[in-house]
Amino acid sequence: MADIHGAIEWLYGTAVSSAIRDTDWIVPTVQAIHICAITVIVGSALVTELRIAGLVAPDESLNVVAQRYLPWMWRALAVLLATGLVMVVGEPERVLGNRVFWIKMALVALGALLSVFLRKPLLRSAQQAQRQPTKALAWVLMILWVAVIFSGRWIAYTS
Amino acid sequence: MSLDATLDSLSNTTLALAISQGALSFPMLECIHVVAISVVVGTIAIVDLRLLGYRSHRRGVCQLIRDVLPYTWAAFAVAALAGSLLFISSASRYAHNAQFQLKLVLIAAAAINMAFFHLTIYRRVAQWDDLLPPPLQARIAGATSLCLWIAVIFLGRWVGFTLQ
Numbered sequence: 001m002a003d004i005h006g007a008i009e010w011l012y013g014t015a016v017s018s019a020i021r022d023t024d025w026i027v028p029t030v031q032a033i034h035i036c037a038i039t040v041i042v043g044s045a046l047v048t049e050l051r052i053a054g055l056v057a058p059d060e061s062l063n064v065v066a067q068r069y070l071p072w073m074w075r076a077l078a079v080l081l082a083t084g085l086v087m088v089v090g091e092p093e094r095v096l097g098n099r100v101f102w103i104k105m106a107l108v109a110l111g112a113l114l115s116v117f118l119r120k121p122l123l124r125s126a127q128q129a130q131r132q133p134t135k136a137l138a139w140v141l142m143i144l145w146v147a148v149i150f151s152g153r154w155i156a157y158t159s
Numbered sequence: 160m161s162l163d164a165t166l167d168s169l170s171n172t173t174l175a176l177a178i179s180q181g182a183l184s185f186p187m188l189e190c191i192h193v194v195a196i197s198v199v200v201g202t203i204a205i206v207d208l209r210l211l212g213y214r215s216h217r218r219g220v221c222q223l224i225r226d227v228l229p230y231t232w233a234a235f236a237v238a239a240l241a242g243s244l245l246f247i248s249s250a251s252r253y254a255h256n257a258q259f260q261l262k263l264v265l266i267a268a269a270a271i272n273m274a275f276f277h278l279t280i281y282r283r284v285a286q287w288d289d290l291l292p293p294p295l296q297a298r299i300a301g302a303t304s305l306c307l308w309i310a311v312i313f314l315g316r317w318v319g320f321t322l323q
Contacts, residue, residue: 042194149197153193
């Protein structure tokens, strides 16, 4: 962990890092945008996952549902990474030096991979795929996103 | 009894003390609040964007609303409950916070906007269910709702930075 502490110190010393810390509206604004992007991911994922699980719009083509919401998830993910980066640069020790943050990143990576894996067979055409995605994985994903939100809020309470 | 005395006695109830003194985890309630808000605003945004003319997973507005609204309401109940518990943990501090007051006003405005939409243009939804773009009044209702909920999220986050 020695090199990460060197990196944290260097980042903390940069002009952009102190500008983020010293401008009092930046962090709350960026956090609010972060939460808005979370709602987009959660809304899109929830409807798609519940469709896969068979609870929402079971009469609607699975492919249409997955294709409609996946681009919104990518856009929201881009906003989340950008706003998250601002928070990392502003307070590198609070974030990078926090174990819960790294757990959160691992869960996000797992969630993204699992989402792509689950949706891939559904993206080729409007026709329903031959093989249905596993319903259980849709539930795993919903729980995973809840865990991501919990760990995100928990960063503020751990070090 | 004055309002402040009432708020203070609220914060001295066994339940409120359990939250402020850590027996019932404040951070855990915050996490539940954020998860519930994401579902509330995430599902509302899908409907609002459809009212603005962005396609959803349904062709018609009516079916879309029927699909997602039960989840919106269930999540809203959870968000309101967790929010109330966070509030009573230090009731008078929240009640005196301008951002918190404005947040409640905007939630009420969002409710009025929704009620107005349901009582007017939505009554005639059969005439414009599949129509893209939807009629102007529906687009205005969608845009208003979207702006209000985004403002509610901003104010909610701001409370955490301004609470005295």
